[in-house]
Amino acid sequence: xxxxxxxxxxxxxxxxxxxxxxxxxxxxxxxxxxxxxxxxxxxxxxxxxxxxxxxxxxxxxxxxxxxxxxxxxxxxxxxxxxxxxxxxxxxxxxxxxxxxxxxxxxxxxxxxxxxxxxxxxxxxxxxxxxxxxxxxxxxxxxxxxxxxxxxxxxxxxxxxxxxxxxxxxxxxxxxxxxxxxxxxxxxxxxxxxxxxxxxxxxxxxxxxxxxxxxxxxxxxxxxxxxxxxxxxxxxxxxxxxxxxxxxxxxxxxxxxxxxxxxxxxxxxxxxxxxxxxxxxxxxxxxxxxxxxx
Amino acid sequence: xxxxxxxxxxxxxxxxxxxxxxxxxxxxxxxxxxxxxxxxxxxxxxxxxxxxxxxxxxxxxxxxxxxxxxxxxxxxxxxxxxxxxxxxxxxxxxxxxxxxxxxxxxxxxxxxxxxxxxxxxxxxxxxxxxxxxxxxxxxxxxxxxxxxxxxxxxxxxxxxxxxxxxxxxxxxxxxxxxxxxxxxxxxxxxxxxxxxxxxxxxxxxxxxxxxxxxxxxxxxxxxxxxxxxxxxxxxxxxxxxxxxxxxxxxxxxxxxxxxxxxxxxxxxxxxxxxxxxxxxxxxxxxxxxxxxxxxxxxxxxxxxxxxxxxxxxxxxxxxxxxxxxxxxxxxxxx
Numbered sequence: 001x002x003x004x005x006x007x008x009x010x011x012x013x014x015x016x017x018x019x020x021x022x023x024x025x026x027x028x029x030x031x032x033x034x035x036x037x038x039x040x041x042x043x044x045x046x047x048x049x050x051x052x053x054x055x056x057x058x059x060x061x062x063x064x065x066x067x068x069x070x071x072x073x074x075x076x077x078x079x080x081x082x083x084x085x086x087x088x089x090x091x092x093x094x095x096x097x098x099x100x101x102x103x104x105x106x107x108x109x110x111x112x113x114x115x116x117x118x119x120x121x122x123x124x125x126x127x128x129x130x131x132x133x134x135x136x137x138x139x140x141x142x143x144x145x146x147x148x149x150x151x152x153x154x155x156x157x158x159x160x161x162x163x164x165x166x167x168x169x170x171x172x173x174x175x176x177x178x179x180x181x182x183x184x185x186x187x188x189x190x191x192x193x194x195x196x197x198x199x200x201x202x203x204x205x206x207x208x209x210x211x212x213x214x215x216x217x218x219x220x221x222x223x224x225x226x227x228x229x230x231x232x233x234x235x236x237x238x239x240x241x242x243x244x245x246x247x248x249x250x251x252x253x254x255x256x257x258x259x260x261x262x263x264x265x266x267x268x269x270x271x272x273x274x275x276x277x278x279x280x281x282x283x284x285x286x287x288x289x290x291x292x293x
Numbered sequence: 294x295x296x297x298x299x300x301x302x303x304x305x306x307x308x309x310x311x312x313x314x315x316x317x318x319x320x321x322x323x324x325x326x327x328x329x330x331x332x333x334x335x336x337x338x339x340x341x342x343x344x345x346x347x348x349x350x351x352x353x354x355x356x357x358x359x360x361x362x363x364x365x366x367x368x369x370x371x372x373x374x375x376x377x378x379x380x381x382x383x384x385x386x387x388x389x390x391x392x393x394x395x396x397x398x399x400x401x402x403x404x405x406x407x408x409x410x411x412x413x414x415x416x417x418x419x420x421x422x423x424x425x426x427x428x429x430x431x432x433x434x435x436x437x438x439x440x441x442x443x444x445x446x447x448x449x450x451x452x453x454x455x456x457x458x459x460x461x462x463x464x465x466x467x468x469x470x471x472x473x474x475x476x477x478x479x480x481x482x483x484x485x486x487x488x489x490x491x492x493x494x495x496x497x498x499x500x501x502x503x504x505x506x507x508x509x510x511x512x513x514x515x516x517x518x519x520x521x522x523x524x525x526x527x528x529x530x531x532x533x534x535x536x537x538x539x540x541x542x543x544x545x546x547x548x549x550x551x552x553x554x555x556x557x558x559x560x561x562x563x564x565x566x567x568x569x570x571x572x573x574x575x576x577x578x579x580x581x582x583x584x585x586x587x588x589x590x591x592x593x594x595x596x597x598x599x600x601x602x603x604x605x606x607x608x609x610x611x612x613x614x615x616x617x618x619x620x621x622x623x624x625x626x627x
Contacts, residue, residue, distance in 0.1 A: 031405050
């Protein structure tokens with residue numbers, strides 16, 4: 001564009017009035033202020049958690065079971081093992097069902113039933129965790145007794161919607177040509193889905209599983225009246241079991257300083273577990289071929 | 294012939310099933326295909342089944358309470374386990390007030406963060422900023438509660454509440470002794486917890502607004518804020534409202550952090566400094582110790598009510614977000 005035309009254009013536009021310019025700057029300032037206000041509690045929570053957590057954690061905490069009420073010392077080793085047991089049960093139940101439902105939606109779900117399942121999964125995702133706990137209680141505890149299994153089932157129900165929807169998304173990203181190539185070689189549909197489509201989308205599917213895992217790892221509400229908690233070791237799936245989040249909750253509400261200290265140590269262990277699985281997700285997303293959602 | 298014809302899917306399957314193609318014949322392929330399809334369909338149906346099962350358990354568990362109290366259960370003010378009089382009104386009140394308080398605090402902040410990250414932020418900061426906000430979503434509820442007990446509640450009790458009482462005491466919203474454990478504390482911790490959900494959905498929705506909308510408004514001589522207001526926010530309205538409602542759904546059902554700071558006292562009072570009680574909290578506190586069928590049944594009925602409310606709220610939000618993002622799930626933390 002010749003320079004004279006450019007300046008002519010510039011002159012023909014009326015200058016932006018002072019009040020509009022001030023509004024513009026003020027709103028930019030407001031937006032920056034909101035970011036600072038949101039980041040403050042994040043920094044405060046993480047900072048305080050790391051500060052109290054690192055100061056509180058010790059060898060006894062990781063290897064011993066709780067001392068009797070009010071006595072200092074002891075640890076949460078049984079709760080760490082209990083959490084592993086409950087999360088293990090949840091994954092064993094939740095992962096196959098979640099991935100299977102995801103495969104159904106991606107490969108066979110272009111119909112009304114698929115739409116209904118999709119909607120149900122999204123709605124299930126929003127059901128409060130405590131309500132899922134109540135349902136698991138009515139189903140597995142009411143006429144029996146408190147057990148790790150009941151807690152694991154509650155957490156599995158919470159994992160399924162996330163895994164289902166991410167698996168579906170990831171499978172749909174796999175190019176149709178890959179499936180057609182497999183069909184062309186005479187590979188049956190089920191083998192194509194499992195060894196070609198699912199295999200190609202593995203890293204994305206694992207991302208979904210880890211997200212679901214991180215989400216339920218810190219859940220407390222559905223465990224309150226399903227696994228109940230336990231002051232001793234337990235590895236039986238039909239017995240009341242200690243869990244890390246439960247123990248943090250009980251200790252935080254107690255009047256004892258040493259239990260407060262252990263609550264912080266437990267919170268620190270829990271957050272390390274969760275951040276580690278989130279970091280694993282980020283790594284998988286960055287280095288996998290179909291990771292980006 | 295105008296070049297090679299594209300191979301249609303029907304042809305591919307017919308080759309596979311054709312007996313005259315011995316090289317491609319895989320024994321039992323048809324049958325295992327059918328088996329595979331029904332196994333996957335069963336997994337899909339399990340998702341539906343779980344929801345149905347939850348509804349069934351809640352309905353059958355609350356039958357006893359429903360027969361004893363009827364509709365009065367939701368209108369009665371009394372929660373007396375000793376004499377077995379149960380009314381859920383104080384809990385409904387507590388859930389609604391704490392969630393609305395959370396929305397009032399969270400919505401402007403969350404939308405502000407989303408607008409900043411999509412429209413104003415330098416590209417370098419965009420990734421880390423949204424990662425940090427999502428990190429907020431990954432912190433378990435019980436850790437928010439722990440932090441709130443040891444940091445937020447003392448801060449409110451010693452600094453913020455006396456200050457509010459002095460300056461805004463005339464509104465009578467801030468009466469009573471400033472102890473920290475209060476409806477206000479619950480509202481604040483809930484706000485911190487739902488900001489990531491509202492803000493990440495708002496961000497997704499803002500990013501769907503076509504670039505030429507922004508360019509068109511700018512070409513008319515708008516400033517950046519006018520461009521955001523007219524070209525972006527107005528177009529994304531439905532999706533943002535969806536995100537807000539989804540945040541509301543999360544706040545209604547949030548349990549642990551609220552239970553740890555709200556004070557757990559079933560009462561209906563105007564003051565935000567007074568302790569309250571929510572539907573989720575009463576289940577968390579009393580379920581494992583509830584004795585007597587009618588007590589357990591009443592608690593399950595509260596669970597059923599909470600379930601129905603969150604289902605309606607979430608379905609509404611889902612539909613609103615779906616209209617904007619065309620079928621992508623509305624997720625707060627993915």
